Amino acid sequence: MDLLTVSGSPHVYDRTSVSKIMWGVVIALIPAMLVSFWYFGLGAVVITLAAVIFCVLLEYLIQTQILKEQTTISDGSAVITGILLAFNVPSNLPIWQLFIGCLVAIGVAKMSYGGLGKNPFNPALIGRVFLLISFPVDMTLWPLPIANRLVLTDAITGPTSLGVLKEGLLNQETVPELMSKLPDYTQMFLGNIGGSLGEVSALALIIGGFFMLYKKIITWPIPVSYLLSVFAFAGILHLINPDLYIDPLFHLLAGGLMLGAIFMATDMTTSPMTINGMLVFGFGCGILTVLIRVFGAYPEGVSFAILIMNATVPLINRGFKPKRFGEVVKNG
Amino acid sequence: MKTFKAGGVHPPENKFSADAAIEILPIPKRAYVLTSQHLGIPATILVKRGDDVKTGQLIAKSSGFISANIHSPVTGKVFKIEDVIDQSGYKRPAIIIDTTEDIWEDGIEPSDKIEREITLSREEIIKRINELGVVGLGGATFPTHIKMMIPEGKNAELLIINGVECEPYLTSDHRLMLEKGEQILIGTAILMKALGVSKAMIGIENNKPDAIAHLSILSEGFKGISVHALKVKYPQGGEKQLIKALTGREVPSGKLPIETGCVVNNVGTAFAVYEAVQKRKPLIERVVTVTGKAAKKPSNFMVRIGTPISELIEKAGGIHENLGKVISGGPMMGKALTSPEVPVLKGTSGILLMLKEESAREKISNCIRCAKCISVCPMGLEPYLLEKLTFIENYEQAESQRILDCMECGSCHYTCPAGRPLLDYIRLGKSKVSFLVRNRKKQ
Numbered sequence: 001m002d003l004l005t006v007s008g009s010p011h012v013y014d015r016t017s018v019s020k021i022m023w024g025v026v027i028a029l030i031p032a033m034l035v036s037f038w039y040f041g042l043g044a045v046v047i048t049l050a051a052v053i054f055c056v057l058l059e060y061l062i063q064t065q066i067l068k069e070q071t072t073i074s075d076g077s078a079v080i081t082g083i084l085l086a087f088n089v090p091s092n093l094p095i096w097q098l099f100i101g102c103l104v105a106i107g108v109a110k111m112s113y114g115g116l117g118k119n120p121f122n123p124a125l126i127g128r129v130f131l132l133i134s135f136p137v138d139m140t141l142w143p144l145p146i147a148n149r150l151v152l153t154d155a156i157t158g159p160t161s162l163g164v165l166k167e168g169l170l171n172q173e174t175v176p177e178l179m180s181k182l183p184d185y186t187q188m189f190l191g192n193i194g195g196s197l198g199e200v201s202a203l204a205l206i207i208g209g210f211f212m213l214y215k216k217i218i219t220w221p222i223p224v225s226y227l228l229s230v231f232a233f234a235g236i237l238h239l240i241n242p243d244l245y246i247d248p249l250f251h252l253l254a255g256g257l258m259l260g261a262i263f264m265a266t267d268m269t270t271s272p273m274t275i276n277g278m279l280v281f282g283f284g285c286g287i288l289t290v291l292i293r294v295f296g297a298y299p300e301g302v303s304f305a306i307l308i309m310n311a312t313v314p315l316i317n318r319g320f321k322p323k324r325f326g327e328v329v330k331n332g
Numbered sequence: 333m334k335t336f337k338a339g340g341v342h343p344p345e346n347k348f349s350a351d352a353a354i355e356i357l358p359i360p361k362r363a364y365v366l367t368s369q370h371l372g373i374p375a376t377i378l379v380k381r382g383d384d385v386k387t388g389q390l391i392a393k394s395s396g397f398i399s400a401n402i403h404s405p406v407t408g409k410v411f412k413i414e415d416v417i418d419q420s421g422y423k424r425p426a427i428i429i430d431t432t433e434d435i436w437e438d439g440i441e442p443s444d445k446i447e448r449e450i451t452l453s454r455e456e457i458i459k460r461i462n463e464l465g466v467v468g469l470g471g472a473t474f475p476t477h478i479k480m481m482i483p484e485g486k487n488a489e490l491l492i493i494n495g496v497e498c499e500p501y502l503t504s505d506h507r508l509m510l511e512k513g514e515q516i517l518i519g520t521a522i523l524m525k526a527l528g529v530s531k532a533m534i535g536i537e538n539n540k541p542d543a544i545a546h547l548s549i550l551s552e553g554f555k556g557i558s559v560h561a562l563k564v565k566y567p568q569g570g571e572k573q574l575i576k577a578l579t580g581r582e583v584p585s586g587k588l589p590i591e592t593g594c595v596v597n598n599v600g601t602a603f604a605v606y607e608a609v610q611k612r613k614p615l616i617e618r619v620v621t622v623t624g625k626a627a628k629k630p631s632n633f634m635v636r637i638g639t640p641i642s643e644l645i646e647k648a649g650g651i652h653e654n655l656g657k658v659i660s661g662g663p664m665m666g667k668a669l670t671s672p673e674v675p676v677l678k679g680t681s682g683i684l685l686m687l688k689e690e691s692a693r694e695k696i697s698n699c700i701r702c703a704k705c706i707s708v709c710p711m712g713l714e715p716y717l718l719e720k721l722t723f724i725e726n727y728e729q730a731e732s733q734r735i736l737d738c739m740e741c742g743s744c745h746y747t748c749p750a751g752r753p754l755l756d757y758i759r760l761g762k763s764k765v766s767f768l769v770r771n772r773k774k775q
Contacts, residue, residue: 002655004668004669004670004672005668005688005691006669007657007693008668008755009661009664009667009740009742009755010665010742010746010755011659011668011691012343012500012663012664012690012746013693013694013746013751014343014747014749016704017751018698018749018750020749021700115698117699117701268700268703271701273701273714322714324585324734324737325572325711325712325737326583326585326737327712
């Protein structure tokens, strides 16, 4: 008989693994990806593919050339960052700008902190915000859906629905007057609107969200509290003055909220670890999103809201502990 | 169906030996009886080299408040008294006896006839349990007579009999419930009398419907004993989790179960109590499951304490050519053995044989803060944090984050997608924190 293996208990392990979780997220992103290919055509394919290749390559090079450690690109996390970053930019973004976005996302926001699991902020969002601040013009030229399927550059562009709203309100128009300029809610739900690649179709994102819930990759508290608090806060504003504040359903369907609530805020590494903490986190994201959208300079506030709440995660983790067994003495 | 609320996991059950009736294992040629088979102080040896001993004779006596008597499991001559390697891999004193025949000590009634009448008084029952070396057979091996002595100011109102057997693979309690059901119920009634309680609940997970049905029918003949089916969830056999599942009460952190008015005993213990009280038979044998993917013939054996584990493996079909790991106990909380030559103890519930390919741990990668460890922790702790605090040697923080509440069920490591050895670190942290606590008390 050979030598026996000796190790501490437990001796059996669940069949989950980090890479299974990550590839599960990639699968959940596929519906939204297909929708983006359908509406934005060639540009979307090129941007998505390029972002994934850049992110994986950069992570590989940083790990093998600079950090001199074993590469972990097969875990799929760089692929997710690539797809999410692509989802957050317009489909005609110049490739060199996209590359800079990937470099910031992987190099600065992820690897400089020590790689997967150690980053305090969502890498794709850091990449997107960096691009938005550095290249505000290119980052807000939104190709119209369907019309630009076969074009890579010089696409016909238009503002997003949130942009139309912000612009109109600044020009003293009222919400009821603006309604005619905005796409109807069915189109917004399906994704036939201008916007970042992956954010347009609420339906496709929700399908991905249910897949992740089913696979236990995400849990309900963050998306539910995020969406509910947006709905509630925007709803209260709408009730106070419907001329100035659009109805809450619009806020749910517009911009990057679905993408943010389902895929970005739920990022395990950058979100709290207990249910109560997650509820607070989602609530904070929701309030900040509406605040920025309604009262801020930018038409869209999802990225900033999530990044700000990312910064509060260590505090939330400290303040919201799981219910300890035997803490509350109950007899009977 | 009842179960505990917070945390828990459901590993594959793999109860291969559930249908294998208990076989009586031949008495070993040489028995290795360790003096430390229970929680607490090792027993003091009463025999010397060359002494003749009979089966059931007292050979080492309890030497402190938390300690237990040990009796000879065989008849023969003491070959020598020597330190042998035990299940933890350390050397510990043992009485080694060469077997000649099987003659029982006077007063023990060896027949299988079931004695229903409980004639002893409460004090006599506790005294006999103490004399005959009965300890908790669920795994912790806490001396049973101490559990029967309710501390001043506390009140016992409910006896819980643990037939959960939530560890995957193991079936020794399951078989015992099927084959010695009546004796277990009499043992339960004896324990009720000793505690002065009028109510007992037997908790069994519903992956053992035959045992639930069998004991339910038998329990109709006993006043105050009820059988409860529980939803399958590990670690339901943990004392605190079982109390929570059956009564909804929570044992306060750092306190004993008696705070909730409950006393918990294993079905195996109830059987041992029956044998001690009704038959005067000391705890010298027990049921041990031999199972696993590397077990050629998964079996349940009635084994004399002190039998080398290799003899059990031999009887269960021999050593598999691809054997990688031998575990005493179940896959979640059992101890990996350094050698199959170590002897069976009072607390050995099963021997799990694992194949080489399932013996290695998973590859470790970075914690991704997925919080799965928190969601499965039955004690409401944060294993990822306790791991980190131990790693950076911040034991004060670890203590205030309740590291000592950890029952070492292993659900966190089991579920971790990054394969992190969370429990290894927590065990280390616990021992460091206990050391700090002890030093503080001394000052």
